[in-house]
Each structure stands twice: as structure tokens, then as C-alpha cells.
Amino acid sequence: MKLIKFRSDCRVCNNKHINTILNLGVMPLAGNFVKKTDLNKKEIKVPLKLHYCKKCKLVQVKDSINPEILFSAYNYSSSPIPALNKHFISYAKDIKKKFKNKKNVKLLEFGCNDGILLKQFKTTKNIFCLGVEPSKNISKLARKKGIKIINEYFNKKNAIKILNKYDKFDLITGSNVFAHIDDIHSVVEASKILLKEKGNLIIEVHYLLDLIKLNQYDFFYHEHLNYYTIYSLKYLFNLYGFEIIKIENIKVHGGSIRVTLQKKGKKPIKYLKLLKMIKNEKNLNLNYFKKFEKKINKQKSDIIKILDELILRNKKIIGFGASGRGTTFLNFCKIKKKYINYIIDGSPLRAGKFMPGLKIPIKNLDYLKKNADNIDYVLIIAWNYKKSIIEQVKKINKKIKFIIPFPRPKII
Ligand SMILES: [Zn+2]
Structure with missing residues (x-):
């Protein structure tokens, strides 16, 4: 099994001329916590470098670790973290409110982790929930909570399978996963396949400018391949006919954004906050x-x-x-x-x-x-x-x- 997949172009726009902006040295894999019996074994260590694409304003770790290796013993479960629980309780409340008067609502969460969000809907009768989670360990934890889980990657191929079994969804959401995925195009395509025409896609992801403002280089590790600006998100979603209709600044992970999208209609919408945030990103340069x-x-x-x-x-x-x-x-x-x-x-x-x-x-x-x-x-x-x-x-x-x-x- 190959450890590293090398790439020479930008993950979002395929620009071949991207600049190295930071070298943190040779690093172990962030989630590879070492067992006592493995203390004398050699650990996997890989250079950790960040690159910037001028064309779409994405900061990225170019080479990706084989996800089979990276996530095989994935140990990050969200539920033991009190602040995250609080965040997802409040997020679930917002979703319940949005669909209060609607029957047979269908919600899909990709990268649902141990069910920290979806467990909030256990007694919500009008909302059907489906979680997609690639990690075996973590998806087991979600299943134990009685949540319907597909233990797979959220990509185009699996979206077609899901479509055949469950049809389309009113809301598709993914929190703190958009950074982890090498083939990010496939996630957006999967969302396009599974979202109803009037549905919403909501992603929560950390915001590059917040990371830099608070000096958060500790967020840079091999699992996090992509560090988004609003400009880069707009660029990516535009390729698949999505438009951003709302951006909320949220406190989790030291400064994140919740971005709501819809499939483009005949008339493009003009959203002032989006324009303002893109203007703020003009200063990004080497x-x-x-x-x-x-x-x-x-x-x-x-x-x-x-x-x-x-x-x-x-x-x-x-x-x-x-x-x-x-x-x-x-x-x-x-x-x-x-x-x-x-x-x-x-x-x-x-x-x-x-x-x-x-x-x-x-x-x-x-x-x-x-x-x-x-x-x-x-x-x-x-x-x-x-x-x-x-x-x-x-x-x-x-x-x-x-x-x-x-x-x-x-x-x-
Ligand atoms: Zn690019």
C-alpha cells in the first residue's frame, strides 16, 4: 500500500503553479497515538509543507497520506468534548426550527463522526437521518447510539448507491470534514446528486483568515489537506452549480464558518457578506x-x-x-x-x-x-x-x- 499520493497541482482549480508558504518539518501523523506495545517501533513521519494557490486562493497540503493508513485507526471522536457537544446541540436546534412545519424531512450528514449531531434527532419524528462515516471505529460508536450509518466515503460512486436506496435529501451537511478530503470535487458532486432541487447544503469548516489571525499553525497537519478562503469555496462550488446564500461565523475550532448553499436558480443572488469577505481576502499574498x-x-x-x-x-x-x-x-x-x-x-x-x-x-x-x-x-x-x-x-x-x-x- 502506497503511503503518499503526490500531486503537483492545486486541489480545487488544478493550477500547476502553486507556492510553498510554510515548512513545519518532518512530522508524525497527528492522530497516530502510539500504543505501549509499539513504543519501540518506527513511526510514520512525513514532511508537512503548506502551499498557496494564487488562482483560487486555497492553502493546501499538496501530498496526501493514503486515507486507508491515515484513518484506519482513527481516534478522533467528538462526543467526549463538552464544547463540541454544546455546538452541535445548538446546530441541531437551528435545523429543527428550520423544518418545524415540514413532514418527512430527510437529513444526510457526511463525516458524521460518532453521531454527535445526529443523536440530537432521535426523538424528532419529522426528520429522517442518515450518517455517512468512513472510519470503522468511529462509525461503530454512532451505530451504538441507534443512528443509521453508511460506513463509506462520501463520493460520487457511493452517492448513486445512496440515491437508489434513499432517494434525495432536503438537507446535506458536513462539519469539520471539508478540510480532510483529497478528492473534494467528488464530495460536491455527491451532494449535487443527493440534494433536492430546493434543498440546502451546509458545511462547517475552519476559515483560513481566522486560523492566521490567531496564529493557529497547530491546525496544520496531514489530515487537514485544505484551508479555505471564501473565494476558494465560491470557486469550487461554482463549478457544480451551487451558490453561497449565507455565511455565519462560528466559534468552534478556534474560528470557523458555517456556509449555506443552494443549487443555482435562473437569477444569481447578490449576497453582501460574501462580497465583503472576498474583498477582505484581497491582501493574501506571499x-x-x-x-x-x-x-x-x-x-x-x-x-x-x-x-x-x-x-x-x-x-x-x-x-x-x-x-x-x-x-x-x-x-x-x-x-x-x-x-x-x-x-x-x-x-x-x-x-x-x-x-x-x-x-x-x-x-x-x-x-x-x-x-x-x-x-x-x-x-x-x-x-x-x-x-x-x-x-x-x-x-x-x-x-x-x-x-x-x-x-x-x-x-x-
Ligand atoms: Zn487553485
Whole structure:
């Protein structure tokens, strides 16, 4: 099985002249948490470089890891994350409201993960839900919740199969998956096949300008192939006859957007927010990304300085949040075991394993409860959930202080 699929052109517009804008070095796969029995085995490590296409304004990781390898032991389940649960409860409410007076509504979610959104519709009688999720591990979790799942990729081929069995849908949605897909054209084609003429497609995806604004290079990893601007989304959807009718800024994942689309009618609609956001993206150029690179390197030296000083004063530091983001952040900054002894994580899929690359042990919350007395600082690796992490830790030991690494490192 080939590990890497190399490509030379832009994933959205096939432009052959795309520029390298950032090189984060050779990185382990962000979600490959290491089992104890595999500690001495060689890990897969692949260069992590970002590229920018001037033609369609997409930032991308050009070469993609074979999804069979990348997602075979996919460990990211959303439901244990309180902030995400809150987000999807509110999203489900919006959907229920939209279809309140309609009978026999059909909803399809691609990349439905462990059913974090669809479980909200269990008692909603007028909405039929279907989830599509390629990961075996994670789709099992969704099935356990009683959700109808197709354990496949959402692409043109599978869309035709779904169409034959379930016909068309009123709403197709995908949250935090649009970044992960190499053949993104096939997802849009699949949506076109399965969406009713008056239906809506809604995607939630992180927004490139928000990522840059908050210095979120930790969101860059091999699983995330595409980093969208509004311009690049418009370009892509236009190819398949979709138009953007609404953009909402949402807080999840450190700044995302919820984009609502419809099939184009005879008259194109004029949407002011769309035009305004595209105008804001005019400044994107190589110089802009150079400045971003400088900011990243400054953050790296600042965080190491803070940790060095604390270690010199014999302070005991642990990490919190063994996320994919953490793999990029810790490996890029080389935050080794000498700085943080272990990392706490609420997901039972990760506790007991080790952080990719640096092999720092991951423990569950009970472990922290037993050992909280001798801890001075918690480095909040999953900093986009800092509020709930601080609350959890404060309940255990009020004296612990926190290091927040992004956008600029600070101690609170
Ligand atoms: Zn392009």
C-alpha cells in the first residue's frame, strides 16, 4: 500500500503553479497515538509543507497520506468534548426550527463522526437521518447510539448507491470534514446528486483568515489537506452549480464558518457578506504568509523560554488535551518529556497511549485527580477548549496555574 499520493497541482482549480508558504518539518501523523506495545517501533513521519494557490486562493497540503493508513485507526471522536457537544446541540436546534412545519424531512450528514449531531434527532419524528462515516471505529460508536450509518466515503460512486436506496435529501451537511478530503470535487458532486432541487447544503469548516489571525499553525497537519478562503469555496462550488446564500461565523475550532448553499436558480443572488469577505481576502499574498511564518517562529521561542524558566525553578508541568493539534504544536516546538511529564485527555480512545513523535504518556482525568497535589502548571494544549479545561482542573486543585500557548504564550 502506497503511503503518499503526490500531486503537483492545486486541489480545487488544478493550477500547476502553486507556492510553498510554510515548512513545519518532518512530522508524525497527528492522530497516530502510539500504543505501549509499539513504543519501540518506527513511526510514520512525513514532511508537512503548506502551499498557496494564487488562482483560487486555497492553502493546501499538496501530498496526501493514503486515507486507508491515515484513518484506519482513527481516534478522533467528538462526543467526549463538552464544547463540541454544546455546538452541535445548538446546530441541531437551528435545523429543527428550520423544518418545524415540514413532514418527512430527510437529513444526510457526511463525516458524521460518532453521531454527535445526529443523536440530537432521535426523538424528532419529522426528520429522517442518515450518517455517512468512513472510519470503522468511529462509525461503530454512532451505530451504538441507534443512528443509521453508511460506513463509506462520501463520493460520487457511493452517492448513486445512496440515491437508489434513499432517494434525495432536503438537507446535506458536513462539519469539520471539508478540510480532510483529497478528492473534494467528488464530495460536491455527491451532494449535487443527493440534494433536492430546493434543498440546502451546509458545511462547517475552519476559515483560513481566522486560523492566521490567531496564529493557529497547530491546525496544520496531514489530515487537514485544505484551508479555505471564501473565494476558494465560491470557486469550487461554482463549478457544480451551487451558490453561497449565507455565511455565519462560528466559534468552534478556534474560528470557523458555517456556509449555506443552494443549487443555482435562473437569477444569481447578490449576497453582501460574501462580497465583503472576498474583498477582505484581497491582501493574501506571499508577503502576508512571510509575516505569518515569523509570528509562528516567535511563538515557538517564547513558549520554550517560559517552559525553560519554570523547569529551572523546579516547577512540575503537565499538558492537557492530546489532540491532533497537539501533535503539530508539541513536535514543532520540540516540547519533550523533560518539560511535561504526561498529558491528560478525556477521551478513552487516547488515554493509556503516547503522543505521536514525542512519546509523552497520555493519562485520564482520574490520574490527574490522584496526582494533582504536586502539579504547579498545566500547559493547555487543546487551547481552543481552555475554558472548560480550566474549569475541570480548578475543581481538582485550585492552586494550579495555566500556560496558554496560543495566539501568544501567556500564564494565567
Ligand atoms: Zn487553485
